[in-house]
Amino acid sequence: xxxxxxxxxxxxxxxxxxxxxxxxxxxxxxxxxxxxxxxxxxxxxxxxxxxxxxxxxxxxxxxxxxxxxxxxxxxxxxxxxxxxxxxxxxxxxxxxxxxxxxxxxxxxxxxxxxxxxxxxxxxxxxxxxxxxxxxxxxxxxxxxxxxxxxxxxxxxxxxxxxxxxxxxxxxxxxxxxxxxxxxxxxxxxxxxxxxxxxxxxxxxxxxxxxxxxxxxxxxxxxxxxxxxxxxxxxxxxxxxxxxxxxxxxxxxxxxxxxxxxxxxxxxxxxxxxxxxxxxxxxxxxxxxxxxxxxxxxxxxxxxxxxxxxxxxxxxxxxxxxxxx
Amino acid sequence: xxxxxxxxxxxxxxxxxxxxxxxxxxxxxxxxxxxxxxxxxxxxxxxxxxxxxxxxxxxxxxxxxxxxxxxxxxxxxxxxxxxxxxxxxxxxxxxxxxxxxxxxxxxxxxxxxxxxxxxxxxxxxxxxxxxxxxxxxxxxxxxxxxxxxxxxxxxxxxxxxxxxxxxxxxxxxxxxxxxxxxxxxxxxxxxxxxxxxxxxxxxxxxxxxxxxxxxxxxxxxxxxxxxxxxxxxxxxxxxxxxxxxxxxxxxxxxxxxxxxxxxxxxxxxxxxxxxxxxxxxxxxxxxxxxxxxxxxxxxxxxxxxxxxxxxxxxxxxxxxxxxxxxxxxxxxxxxxxxxx
Numbered sequence: 201x202x203x204x205x206x207x208x209x210x211x212x213x214x215x216x217x218x219x220x221x222x223x224x225x226x227x228x229x230x231x232x233x234x235x236x237x238x239x240x241x242x243x244x245x246x247x248x249x250x251x252x253x254x255x256x257x258x259x260x261x262x263x264x265x266x267x268x269x270x271x272x273x274x275x276x277x278x279x280x281x282x283x284x285x286x287x288x289x290x291x292x293x294x295x296x297x298x299x300x301x302x303x304x305x306x307x308x309x310x311x312x313x314x315x316x317x318x319x320x321x322x323x324x325x326x327x328x329x330x331x332x333x334x335x336x337x338x339x340x341x342x343x344x345x346x347x348x349x350x351x352x353x354x355x356x357x358x359x360x361x362x363x364x365x366x367x368x369x370x371x372x373x374x375x376x377x378x379x380x381x382x383x384x385x386x387x388x389x390x391x392x393x394x395x396x397x398x399x400x401x402x403x404x405x406x407x408x409x410x411x412x413x414x415x416x417x418x419x420x421x422x423x424x425x426x427x428x429x430x431x432x433x434x435x436x437x438x439x440x441x442x443x444x445x446x447x448x449x450x451x452x453x454x455x456x457x458x459x460x461x462x463x464x465x466x467x468x469x470x471x472x473x474x475x476x477x478x479x480x481x482x483x484x485x486x487x488x489x490x491x492x493x494x495x496x497x498x499x500x501x502x503x504x505x506x507x508x509x510x511x512x513x514x515x516x517x518x519x520x521x522x523x524x
Numbered sequence: 525x526x527x528x529x530x531x532x533x534x535x536x537x538x539x540x541x542x543x544x545x546x547x548x549x550x551x552x553x554x555x556x557x558x559x560x561x562x563x564x565x566x567x568x569x570x571x572x573x574x575x576x577x578x579x580x581x582x583x584x585x586x587x588x589x590x591x592x593x594x595x596x597x598x599x600x601x602x603x604x605x606x607x608x609x610x611x612x613x614x615x616x617x618x619x620x621x622x623x624x625x626x627x628x629x630x631x632x633x634x635x636x637x638x639x640x641x642x643x644x645x646x647x648x649x650x651x652x653x654x655x656x657x658x659x660x661x662x663x664x665x666x667x668x669x670x671x672x673x674x675x676x677x678x679x680x681x682x683x684x685x686x687x688x689x690x691x692x693x694x695x696x697x698x699x700x701x702x703x704x705x706x707x708x709x710x711x712x713x714x715x716x717x718x719x720x721x722x723x724x725x726x727x728x729x730x731x732x733x734x735x736x737x738x739x740x741x742x743x744x745x746x747x748x749x750x751x752x753x754x755x756x757x758x759x760x761x762x763x764x765x766x767x768x769x770x771x772x773x774x775x776x777x778x779x780x781x782x783x784x785x786x787x788x789x790x791x792x793x794x795x796x797x798x799x800x801x802x803x804x805x806x807x808x809x810x811x812x813x814x815x816x817x818x819x820x821x822x823x824x825x826x827x828x829x830x831x832x833x834x835x836x837x838x839x840x841x842x843x844x845x846x847x848x849x850x851x852x853x854x855x856x857x858x859x860x861x862x863x864x
Contacts, residue, residue, distance in 0.1 A: 394556075395554065395585065396537060396555045396583075396585025396586075397537075397541060397554070397555055397584070397585075399541050399545075400541070400552060400554035400556070403552035408546040408550075408552075409541070409545060409552065410541060410542060410546055411538070411541040411542075413538060413614070418721060418722070418723040418724075419723045419724040419725070421723065422543060422721070422723040422724040423543050423546065423724055426546040426547050427546055430546060443614075481720060481822070
């Protein structure tokens with residue numbers, strides 16, 4: 201496990217938060233009518249990961265060139281933490297030709313071959329893909345790993361169990377990361393899942409399963425580091441479930457009337473909490489907080505400008521670069 | 525004497541899921557295993573005539589699972605099952621508020637399902653109520669590995685007054701960590717660890733250990749107390765504890781299971797007896813204090829930290845002694861006396 205760089209982790213969390221906050225503003229800026237997801241600058245549904253930064257940052261701090269991530273429909277935090285270009289990613293979200301997929305994928309279909317990053321709106325779809333990537337790493341004899349990210353609701357899908365089984369049978373260098381934010385859209389976990397912790401399910405496949413409580417980035421960093429070291433060493437797959445927080449709605453426009461704990465959400469925001477820890481340790485000053493925020497603001501604003509300046513696809517190109 | 529007896533249950537939904545499952549092949553006691561353990565406990569309690577059980581509430585699925593089983597026809601003979609009406613915080617205060625409620629309801633015994641960390645939360649909370657512990661954590665020394673059904677018998681016999689609790693209980697020792705006033709307590713060990721990380725909590729990097737204070741040290745233990753167990757076994761009931769200083773350059777070496785499946789060789793600088801009430805100042809200037817295997821508090825240069833041993837821990841129900849007492853007093857038999 202490498203050296204813990206707290207300032208880098210804090211900076212990455214702030215960067216992600218600023219991105220999600222600005223995308224939220226942009227998404228709603230010109231929706232008319234508000235419920236028309238096809239209207240406005242950013243078309244389609246939007247699932248933002250504010251509050252879930254510790255999951256992505258704790259894992260990605262251990263990754264290196266060639267490691268792969270498959271993310272679900274809420275992918276921005278893992279994409280940014282894994283080094284996906286913010287400009288190209290933003291252009292893709294805006295549906296512009298300068299985007300990762302020339303504007304034809306949108307925010308749930310960010311594909312970045314250079315960084316081995318992909319995501320999908322189909323629940324649990326990324327898990328078999330991660331197993332395939334891990335198999336390729338294993339056959340090539342590299343020490344790269346694949347990270348398969350999904351939510352707690354997806355752990356009831358067949359693809360989740362098939363992937364754990366296959367990873368265990370073939371001893372694949374894959375780490376399953378479950379972001380338990382308590383809500384599968386509007387369904388609470390206890391109404392849909394037999395067993396309160398998906399970390400326990402790993403035992404059925406003979407792999408270690410750890411649950412990280414409290415949305416704690418350093419606890420996630422330590423658990424992910426142990427799992428990734430294990431996979432790189434050839435000791436096989438692991439599962440990590442983090443109890444995280446969905447700070448915003450399931451999708452933008454979600455009024456969240458189903459959510460009884462909504463009033464306490466902001467109190468549980470992991471970023472101010474981590475800032476307080478770093479200040480207590482003497483590793484973060486007020487000036488640094490301001491400058492990290494200013495850097496994040498500038499980078500995100502520049503990415504949004506890049507996206508807006510990128511042309512929309514021409515109608516005659518509708519059938520280019522697509523399949524099926 | 526048969527009282528209208530009740531028993532309390534504390535069950536920690538978070539135990540046994542920490543990083544030791546990866547770094548030390550720690551056992552996986554699942555939520556369903558915990559629910560099944562409690563169901564077996566209920567059978568033992570029912571067999572001894574316990575009328576009512578008060579269980580902690582939780583959001584981790586244990587209370588929900590136990591309540592579901594209690595509704596089934598096969599559980600119709602169980603004691604009445606009630607849950608503490610408490611706010612769920614997902615933290616240690618859930619256990620503490622549940623114990624306080626149980627004591628206010630005069631339960632005759634409390635059964636704890638969890639690891640060392642769960643039992644530690646009972647410090648100063650259980651008074652004269654006997655406590656029986658069932659191990660579910662990843663790395664435990666305090667709870668013994670007793671079958672829950674049998675724990676149910678033992679707790680039931682004590683709670684109903686079928687046996688005298690003084691024959692089968694002892695007062696556990698505890699360790700206090702002070703920086704002027706007591707800030708934390710432990711039932712098994714306090715360790716001083718290098719660095720400033722609390723992170724996942726669990727102590728599994730042996731190189732980071734500087735000092736270990738132990739309430740007891742059994743030769744067959746796993747975890748930090750195994751260091752003392754391999755050097756100078758110290759029982760749970762004698763008044764003294766142990767204080768060990770570690771130094772990787774020391775020629776005195778000991779190889780111990782620092783966690784399940786994780787065996788490490790440690791250099792030992794000194795081993796000394798820890799007398800009750802003696803305040804021992806720690807040597808490290810800065811670092812992290814771990815209590816019962818969990819990194820819990822950072823301290824910085826200039827903080828004077830000391831540790832002392834006390835003999836005022838929970839009143840522990842010794843299941844083996846309780847069952848022997850029950851057999852010897854014919855509590856376990858009906859009909860003719862078979863002791864002749």
